[in-house]
Structure formats: structure tokens, C-alpha cells
Amino acid sequence: MKLLFDANLSPRLATRLRDLFAGSTHVFDCGDISADDRLVWRFAAANGLTIVSKDSDFQAMSFVLGQPPKVIRLRVGNGPTSEIEKLLRNAQVEVSRFESDAEAALLVLDG
DSSP states (O other): OEEEEOTTSOTHHHHHTTTTSTTOEEGGGSSTTTTOHHHHHHHHHHTTEEEEESOHHHHHHHHHHOOSSOEEEEEOOSOOHHHHHHHHHHTHHHHHHHHHOTTOOEEEEEO
């Protein structure tokens, strides 16, 4: 599974989690898409990426538009990048099941 980390998450996550999620990237590395959620959505769908965000807007878009792309919503407060990395590492099995479920559009992970 390739992840696309939203602007509200550290760009370092793509590198730090590359061993689990090869091909992952951050919106800042994808041109001028980071300021517009619709552009992020279209970019992720066109490139086979799953959006990872703390932003509830992507959760709402997932309900309205369905998938692709899939969305992983992180319900966490402000904290260190290491905590988000730990959350995603600990949820690797759940994320893998989510990826292989053809019907699933949204996965919510609580930190």
C-alpha cells in the first residue's frame, strides 16, 4: 500500500515508514496540490495512493465520493511525529486488511 501523507502530517513520515509502505509520499512532494483537498483527492486516485490525514474533510469526502482513493483518518491530537509513526506501525495488520477489502473506503485509527 502506498500512502499519501496530507499537509497536516510531517513529511518525514513517508521516509520513516517506507519499510512498511513502499512508494509512499507526502503532498509537499507532489507539486502544487497541498492547498486544495480536491486536488489531493484526484492525485491520490490517479496514482493509486491512500490518503492519510488528521483532517475530517477527507473522511467526509470518502462518505460522499467513495473510493478510490481510500482514506486513513488519524484521530490524534498534536504530538510528535514518532507517535504517528508508532500508531501506523502498530496498525499494520489492520491497514493491510483495509487495503485488501475492495469495498472499504475509510479506516479510522485512534491514537
